[in-house]
Amino acid sequence: xxxxxxxxxxxxxxxxxxxxxxxxSSHVLMDGTVEAAxxxxxxxxxxxxxxxxxxxxxxxxxxxxxxxxxxxTLYGPSEFNTLSVPKDVRGKVKxxxxxxxxxxxxxxxxxxxxxxxxxxxLEHCKVAVxxxxxxxxxxxxxxxxxxxxxxxxxxxxxxxxxxxxxxGVYDELKRIIRWQVKxxxxxxxxxxxxxxxxxxxxxLDDLPNFPIMLRCSSVEDTVSSMVVExxxxxxxxxxxxxxxxxxxxQLLHRLxxxx
Numbered sequence: 001x002x003x004x005x006x007x008x009x010x011x012x013x014x015x016x017x018x019x020x021x022x023x024x025s026s027h028v029l030m031d032g033t034v035e036a037a038x039x040x041x042x043x044x045x046x047x048x049x050x051x052x053x054x055x056x057x058x059x060x061x062x063x064x065x066x067x068x069x070x071x072x073t074l075y076g077p078s079e080f081n082t083l084s085v086p087k088d089v090r091g092k093v094k095x096x097x098x099x100x101x102x103x104x105x106x107x108x109x110x111x112x113x114x115x116x117x118x119x120x121x122l123e124h125c126k127v128a129v130x131x132x133x134x135x136x137x138x139x140x141x142x143x144x145x146x147x148x149x150x151x152x153x154x155x156x157x158x159x160x161x162x163x164x165x166x167x168g169v170y171d172e173l174k175r176i177i178r179w180q181v182k183x184x185x186x187x188x189x190x191x192x193x194x195x196x197x198x199x200x201x202x203x204l205d206d207l208p209n210f211p212i213m214l215r216c217s218s219v220e221d222t223v224s225s226m227v228v229e230x231x232x233x234x235x236x237x238x239x240x241x242x243x244x245x246x247x248x249x250q251l252l253h254r255l256x257x258x259x
Contacts, residue, residue, distance in 0.1 A: 001040040001048070002242045005228045006092060008033050009249040013104075013223075014256065015111060025105045026253075030223055032100075035092040036071075038085040045087050046239040049080035051229045052096055067096045082233060100224065108134050108221055109141055109184075111214055111255045115207045117198065125154060125198050127210050128162075131181075132189035138247070139220030144181040146192060149211045151175075155197040162193035212255040222247040 009032040016025050034052060038045050050072070052065050067074060071093050073082040085093055110132045118124045129148065133141045144166075150156050156175060161168040166181035179192050198208060230243050 001038065001042070001046060001239050003048075003230055003244075004037040004092075005095075005230075005243060005245045006033075006035040006037075007222055007226055007228065007245065007247050008035075009222050009224060009226075011223045011249055011251045012253075013107065013251065014254045015107070024110060025103050026107050027101075028104050028107075028223065029101050030099070032098045032222070032224065032226060033094060034096045034098075034226075034228060036083065036085070036095050037092045038083075038089075040087075043087070045085050046237050047082050047084040047233050048237070048239055048241060049231050049233045050083040050095070051080045052098075052226065053229070054100075054224055054226045056225045057100075057102070064100050065096050065098045068094045071095060080229075080231065083230075095228075098226070104223070106134065106136070107253075108137055108218060108223060108249070108251070109214070109216060109253065110134070111146075111212060111253065113210060113212060113255060115210060117207065122204050123197055124195060125208055126193065126195045127208075128191055128193040129212060130189055130191050131184060131214070133184040133186055135187035137186045137218070137221050139218060140186055141184045141216050141218055142182065144179075144184060144214065144216045146179045146181075147213045148177045148179075148192075148194065149175060149213075150177065150196070151208045151210065153199050153202045153206075153208045155199055158197035160195050162195065164192050165190045166192070168192065168194065214253045214255070215251065216253070217248070217250045219246075219248045222249050223251065 009030050011030040013026040013028040112130045114128045166179040168177045168179045
């Protein structure tokens with residue numbers, strides 16, 4: 001019997017700014033759904049056992065998972081549950097959902113920014129943003145949109161956007177630069193940047209703050225480590241299972257200015 005499992009997560013996160021790259025962490029809020037599609041040449045679909053857990057948080061995985069009782073029979077927090085999908089149900093069915101708020105040290109993407117001033121009176125300001133795809137990702141990160149807010153402490157009319165991947169477009173009304181990048185391959189990185197004159201009111205030893213917001217997606221990874229395990233229910237329901245898992249996420253990621 002063929003079982004296709006689909007894990008999708010809608011995620012919002014805020015990345016901390018730390019002194020060292022290895023210390024970067026993010027506050028993550030995620031809503032996940034688990035769906036399954038069952039197919040077989042037998043006259044009826046055979047019920048089988050199913051367990052959903054997050055290896056990163058094994059002690060509380062069952063506390064945050066809500067099973068759909070239309071198709072799942074619950075047996076307890078520490079046991080496998082039974083998934084039974086009628087033969088006449090075609091396509092995907094919802095198996096479970098979960099909601100989680102955690103701090104994660106490893107994300108599918110890492111965003112870093114650097115602001116510097118130059119010139120005889122430190123009147124020039126450069127901002128560079130590096131976006132890096134995690135080397136441990138299964139696939140690429142897609143549909144990246146990065147928004148960089150231009151603060152009131154710089155002169156927006158002097159703004160110039162550095163050439164690079166994804167042409168940056170400045171929205172004068174919202175004071176935001178937007179870059180759109182189709183894809184960043186696994187383990188790869190890109191750098192986006194701009195230069196602007198600082199306002200005379202800014203002190204010489206101060207740096208302008210450039211808040212950053214990024215949207216991206218993937219059809220090969222999830223932000224969590226959630227896994228779905230399937231096995232034969234018992235000797236009364238013999239079945240050979242062929243299980244494939246499909247992962248995806250949509251992420252809204254923020255990098256606030258330093259406090």
